[in-house]
Amino acid sequence: MHSxxxxxxxxxxxxxxxxxxxDMATFNPDRFKHWIKETDSKFRKVxxxxxxxxxxxxxxxxIKEIRNGRIIYQFxxxxxxxFDERDVVLSYEELNPVGR
Numbered sequence: 001m002h003s004x005x006x007x008x009x010x011x012x013x014x015x016x017x018x019x020x021x022x023d024m025a026t027f028n029p030d031r032f033k034h035w036i037k038e039t040d041s042k043f044r045k046v047x048x049x050x051x052x053x054x055x056x057x058x059x060x061x062x063i064k065e066i067r068n069g070r071i072i073y074q075f076x077x078x079x080x081x082x083f084d085e086r087d088v089v090l091s092y093e094e095l096n097p098v099g100r
Contacts, residue, residue, distance in 0.1 A: 011042060011043055044066065048065060058077055058080055058081075060074070
C-alpha cells in the first residue's frame with residue numbers, strides 16, 4: 001500500500017476502519033446495498049473499485065485498481081451479516097446505471 005497515492009491509502013484505511021468498528025450484523029440487504037454503492041463511488045473517485053463476496057455470511061472485500069484490474073488489498077469482515085449473497089447481488093451496472 002505504500003506505493004499508492006495518499007487518497008487511495010486513505011480510502012482503504014477508512015474502509016478497513018469502518019468494517020472493523022461497525023457490526024456488520026446490523027446490516028440488512030438494502031442497507032448493505034446502499035452502503036456498498038456509496039463506498040464504491042468514493043473508491044472510483046480515486047481510481048479504485050470495491051468488490052465484495054459473501055460466503056457463509058462473512059463479507060470478503062477486494063480492492064482493485066480500475067486501470068489494470070490488479071487486486072491491491074483484500075480482507076474479510078470480522079462479524080457475520082444476517083443474509084446470504086443471493087440477497088445482495090450487485091454488479092457495476094447495478095451500482096452505476098447508465099442513463100438514469
